[in-house]
Amino acid sequence: MERSWGRAKGAFAAVFAPPALFLLAFFLVPMGIVWAFSFGENAGLTAIAVTGTLDNYARALSPLYLGILWKSAWIAALTTLGCLVLGLPAAVAIAFARGRAKAWLLVLVMLPFWTNLLIRTYALIAVLREEGLANQTLKGLWSLLAWALAGAGLHPPPFRALELLHNNTAVVIGLVYVHLPFMVLPIYASLERMDRSLLEASLDLGAGPWRALWDVALPLAMPGIASGVLITFVPAAGDFLTPDLLGGTRSQMIANVIERQFKRANDWPFGAALSFLLMYLTFAAVAGRALMAGRKAARR
Amino acid sequence: MVRGRLGRRSLLKALGAAAVGISVGGLDGCGPGTGRGRAGGEAPRLNVYNWDTYIGRTTLADFRAATGVDVNMSLFATNDELFAKLRAGNPGFDVIVPSDEFVQRMIAADMLEPLDHARIPNFRNVAPGFQDAGFDPGRRYSMPYTWLATGIGYRKSRVDGVPDSWKWLFDSDRYKDRIALISESADVIRLGAKYLGHPIRGVTPELCRQVEQMLIRQKPNIRVFHDDNGQDLLLQGEVDVVMEYNGDIAQVMRSDPDLDFVIPREGSLLNSDCLAIPKGAPRPGNAHAFINYLLDARAGAEISRTILYPTPNAAARALMPASYRDDPVIFPPQAELARCEYGVYEGARTQQMFEEAMTRIRAA
Numbered sequence: 001m002e003r004s005w006g007r008a009k010g011a012f013a014a015v016f017a018p019p020a021l022f023l024l025a026f027f028l029v030p031m032g033i034v035w036a037f038s039f040g041e042n043a044g045l046t047a048i049a050v051t052g053t054l055d056n057y058a059r060a061l062s063p064l065y066l067g068i069l070w071k072s073a074w075i076a077a078l079t080t081l082g083c084l085v086l087g088l089p090a091a092v093a094i095a096f097a098r099g100r101a102k103a104w105l106l107v108l109v110m111l112p113f114w115t116n117l118l119i120r121t122y123a124l125i126a127v128l129r130e131e132g133l134a135n136q137t138l139k140g141l142w143s144l145l146a147w148a149l150a151g152a153g154l155h156p157p158p159f160r161a162l163e164l165l166h167n168n169t170a171v172v173i174g175l176v177y178v179h180l181p182f183m184v185l186p187i188y189a190s191l192e193r194m195d196r197s198l199l200e201a202s203l204d205l206g207a208g209p210w211r212a213l214w215d216v217a218l219p220l221a222m223p224g225i226a227s228g229v230l231i232t233f234v235p236a237a238g239d240f241l242t243p244d245l246l247g248g249t250r251s252q253m254i255a256n257v258i259e260r261q262f263k264r265a266n267d268w269p270f271g272a273a274l275s276f277l278l279m280y281l282t283f284a285a286v287a288g289r290a291l292m293a294g295r296k297a298a299r300r
Numbered sequence: 301m302v303r304g305r306l307g308r309r310s311l312l313k314a315l316g317a318a319a320v321g322i323s324v325g326g327l328d329g330c331g332p333g334t335g336r337g338r339a340g341g342e343a344p345r346l347n348v349y350n351w352d353t354y355i356g357r358t359t360l361a362d363f364r365a366a367t368g369v370d371v372n373m374s375l376f377a378t379n380d381e382l383f384a385k386l387r388a389g390n391p392g393f394d395v396i397v398p399s400d401e402f403v404q405r406m407i408a409a410d411m412l413e414p415l416d417h418a419r420i421p422n423f424r425n426v427a428p429g430f431q432d433a434g435f436d437p438g439r440r441y442s443m444p445y446t447w448l449a450t451g452i453g454y455r456k457s458r459v460d461g462v463p464d465s466w467k468w469l470f471d472s473d474r475y476k477d478r479i480a481l482i483s484e485s486a487d488v489i490r491l492g493a494k495y496l497g498h499p500i501r502g503v504t505p506e507l508c509r510q511v512e513q514m515l516i517r518q519k520p521n522i523r524v525f526h527d528d529n530g531q532d533l534l535l536q537g538e539v540d541v542v543m544e545y546n547g548d549i550a551q552v553m554r555s556d557p558d559l560d561f562v563i564p565r566e567g568s569l570l571n572s573d574c575l576a577i578p579k580g581a582p583r584p585g586n587a588h589a590f591i592n593y594l595l596d597a598r599a600g601a602e603i604s605r606t607i608l609y610p611t612p613n614a615a616a617r618a619l620m621p622a623s624y625r626d627d628p629v630i631f632p633p634q635a636e637l638a639r640c641e642y643g644v645y646e647g648a649r650t651q652q653m654f655e656e657a658m659t660r661i662r663a664a
Contacts, residue, residue, distance in 0.1 A: 042648055044409065045405060045408060045409035045648065046387045046388075046409050046411070064659065064660060064663060067663055068659075068663050071663075129536060129538055130536070130538055131536060131537050163477070165538070166523055166524045166538070244527065247524075248523060248524050249519050249522045249523070249524060249662065250519075250662075252659070252662035252663055256662075257659055260485075260655060260658075260659075261655075263378065263380035263381065263384060264380050264484070264485065264651075264655060265651060265652055265655040266380070266383065266648065266651065267648070267652055267655070
């Protein structure tokens with residue numbers, strides 16, 4: 001007779017209690033406090049009176065902040081697309097690599113995690129800045145070309161450094177770079193779980209390798225792709241470090257505004273309302289996705 | 301990028317300097333008879349919360365040798381961080397180093413302990429101009445530690461003459477895409493008002509709106525709103541004119557002679573970093589002894605030698621070599637300083653007005 005381990009009440013409680021307590025003490029209670037702040041007013045320089053006011057939300061829903069939110073969503077969407085375009089082939093390659101090669105490729109995906117995010121972002125600055133690695137390389141290639149063309153009597157204009165840093169492109173590059181592993185790993189995991197005999201069957205039945213990948217492997221990897229999209233999009237939309245360091249004057253994202261409310265503006269209630277607005281939208285997106293997945297499952 | 305020195309507000313800030321506690325010396329050195337500086341039977345320890353690279357190389361060891369008190373120093377990167385940390389109650393700091401407007405703000409929020417001037421005899425070393433301050437009348441809560449002037453740092457070979465007007469930053473496309481402004485909203489808006497011929501204090505909502513319009517017009521010409529790392533952007537050739545503090549530019553000028561600094565002719569904003577004792581400090585006796593020690597002439601000179609910021613300590617400045625004493629960037633000429641003002645903290649509402657104006661500028 002099969003017995004569910006989860007029914008063994010004592011053991012289950014012993015395992016479940018510590019994480020539940022942790023979640024309560026370090027996540028739910030602090031979040032609850034911040035949530036309460038979002039209905040409060042500044043009552044002096046350090047005190048917040050929770051009065052149940054909706055003013056903070058009214059201000060957060062003004063066109064100014066909705067516009068910034070929309071822009072953040074756009075940047076996050078571009079980031080997610082970039083991660084998908086780069087991450088999907090990488091995940092496929094890793095999933096179908098053999099033995100040792102696969103282990104090494106996985107290590108390479110994880111490697112960036114061994115370095116602090118900030119150090120990686122500063123490294124990216126060193127690559128992208130005007131006298132950085134990217135421009136120096138281009139400059140070298142350009143002068144080589146100019147030298148070759150000079151032999152043919154042509155004189156191209158002198159090299160002009162590309163402005164790679166301090167703009168929205170730099171922000172998207174930085175966000176793609178940071179979030180790529182979060183896209184690769186879930187897709188890889190779903191491909192890894194896939195029943196390989198299905199692929200073999202499609203090949204036996206005359207599908208080419210591309211067709212097998214596109215019509216068989218990809219649909220089976222969809223759950224991985226969906227969770228990859230979600231865990232790339234959500235943190236990218238709430239990122240503030242990357243736009244702060246790599247962005248220019250047009251790269252303000254919603255989390256930059258939130259950070260300033262908690263620090264410079266010393267306006268915690270409004271910062272809390274903006275944070276929770278972002279959170280409500282995230283919840284809505286996750287719930288929407290769950291609903292869609294549920295419908296699909298019901299149709300089958 | 302190899303740099304000998306980091307500005308007090310630069311890289312380490314981003315690295316979360318606050319998390320780093322630097323402890324100098326062990327507890328072994330305090331035998332009997334070394335308790336000269338101690339008061340009220342306090343343990344020979346002291347917790348200081350300071351900016352990064354903002355103390356003399358040997359200052360803490362010297363203080364321990366003189367008094368037997370061990371200093372544990374933690375670092376913050378912005379006044380906002382300092383304020384946020386103490387907002388919910390003092391976590392155990394004895395001495396903090398807030399800037400002038402935050403001194404005022406913390407006095408208003410009842411976060412500072414009044415100082416006992418009888419225990420700080422070295423206050424007489426302070427230059428007369430710093431013995432009183434608008435943000436802390438009678439210096440009841442704070443002692444001057446350094447001061448700073450905001451101005452324009454620039455690359456000599458890339459500008460015409462001396463860019464001695466805020467116009468070049470706020471209202472001109474001459475240096476299109478080569479301009480960096482500081483991201484401190486209050487500073488930008490108030491200096492915009494100064495450029496338009498108004499005083500730094502008492503910016504009205506209409507004037508704020510006017511400055512906002514000007515900066516939105518100017519925005520396509522601005523490369524970046526920097527986070528107090530303007531000196532790095534200038535040094536790396538990322539921009540040619542930058543709004544920055546004189547001390548930060550003085551530091552990078554040592555590694556690149558093509559850089560210089562000017563206080564615009566319209567005048568500018570002065571800041572002063574101060575020593576203060578937060579409410580609830582566990583060892584106020586040691587704190588007073590430490591503040592008094594930092595205002596000592598020799599100790600002050602040791603600090604200035606390391607950090608290269610202008611000192612308000614006349615006795616310490618007298619002990620410094622001419623290369624520091626007469627550096628026009630570190631100590632701008634009196635005529636230029638006369639056009640500058642200290643900022644005043646004008647309340648949460650004004651601060652939020654500046655902040656929202658900046659959010660609109662950035663979103664435009």
